[in-house]
Amino acid sequence: MLDVLKIRKDFPILNREVNGKPLVYFDNAATSQTPQHVIDVIVDYYQNYNANIHRGVHTLSQEATDKYEQARAIIQKHFNAAKAHEIILTSGTTHSINIVANGFSSLLEKGDEILVSALEHHSNIVPWQMLCERTGAILKVIPMNQEGELLMDVYDELLSDKTKLVFCNHISNALGTINPIEEIIDKAHKVGAAVLIDGAQAAPHVKADMQALDVDFYTISAHKVCGPTGAGMLYGKEEWLNKLPPYQGGGEMIAEVTFEKTTYADLPHKFEAGTPNICGGIAFGAALDYMNAIGFDEIESYENELLAYGTAKLLEIEGLKIYGTTANKTSVISFNIEGVHPYDMGSILDKLGVAVRTGHHCAQPIMDFFKIPGTVRASFSFYNTKEEIDTLVDGVRTAMKMLS
Ligand SMILES: *Cc1c(COP(=O)(O)O)cnc(C)c1O
Secondary structure (H helix, E strand, O other): OOOHHHHHOOOHHHHOEEOOEEOEEOEOOOOOOOOHHHHHHHHHHHHHHOOOOOOOOOHHHHHHHHHHHHHHHHHHHHOOOOOHHHEEEEOOHHHHHHHHHHHHOOOOOOOOEEEEEOOOOHHHOHHHHHHHHHHOOEEEEEOEOOOOOEOHHHHHHHOOOOEEEEEEEOEOOOOOEEOOHHHHHHHHHHOOOEEEEEOOOOOOOOOOOHHHHOOOEEEEEHHHOOOOOOOEEEEEOHHHHHHOOOOOOOOOOEEEEOOOOEEEOOOOHHHOOOOOOHHHHHHHHHHHHHHHHHOHHHHHHHHHHHHHHHHHHHHOOOOEEEEOOOOOEOOEEEEEEOOOOHHHHHHHHHHOOEEOEEEOOOOHHHHHHHOOOOEEEEEOOOOOOHHHHHHHHHHHHHHHHHHO
16 A cells, blocks of 8 residues: 555655645646655765766766666666666657657658557657658558547558558557557567557556567656656667667767768667766666655556546536546546636636646647547646545636636
């Protein structure tokens, strides 16, 4: 059992007030809050061993290098990657996806096909469209149904020997749907296609096992798992990372440079040009350590409890519709109320101290599918409580009275 009151003490920000009311933070799908343990690691870095890493002979540089590489090892262990150099430290999911999309420019030919799911975040749509423009490859979409589930029989029909890449998020940030990624990966491999799974929204809720999934690429952002912004991971199978050309040129990613020719460094450095977010990478590792100490099984079952409670309470409100109603979902509730614009609802909730997100959640195609401009999205983390959900529900009722 998870001791939520004890856990809340780890997060200083949860003590603050917003507009004179205690903060209720339900925007976890956009970014998570940072525990004191991680804040301490960040302060410790700048107070005690701030230095540029790799190649340094002095003590500070060596200490920073050791900690940075320890963080890579923590991340490797967490995701059960076979090799440490399969973990590329990036600035986040968007950066990670762009490394792969750029790399495939040289591997695709005109007429090759790329499949993406209808549930994607813009960061998992736009880079592929750009890739198609560069290569003449064709983007095809795996559609979804009214519950927010992918139509797997259509996926079967779309797959062919022309399919070179499949992209799908593990969990949808807009609806909370958990996608059947095992099946998606398996079937893609049968036609020889590579698979990139965007794990940005899954990472705070479930622990993904790279070797068990047999996935080719997996991406996450540290700021969604209690870590800082500007840090993240691209996991790639060694054979794929060796095939892809580097994304950026610069220091750190080279073996030898002359004006005639440059040879690239080995993995992971080939994809880590320039001075990285050293402190961010170290804090990313510390954040995963923090969450693992609580336990992902405990986190998952507690968040499911919050999801069930929140769903039941919100559905008691007349005229409220939830988008994303599959049984297989995580603690994200996207909803609208008849006749109320999501933005107006969000603004009133903010006056009451409740932070939710409103709009299209970087997933406009999903909103177009439901023919709505956007939703109000409440996303719960393991540090939230049922009492906070009651505050949200009361707030929604208050807002409805004010707006009617
Ligand atoms: C947050 C998120 C992203 C984008 O992550 P960045 O940190 O902005 O790069 C991509 N996909 C999903 C599913 C997300 O939830």
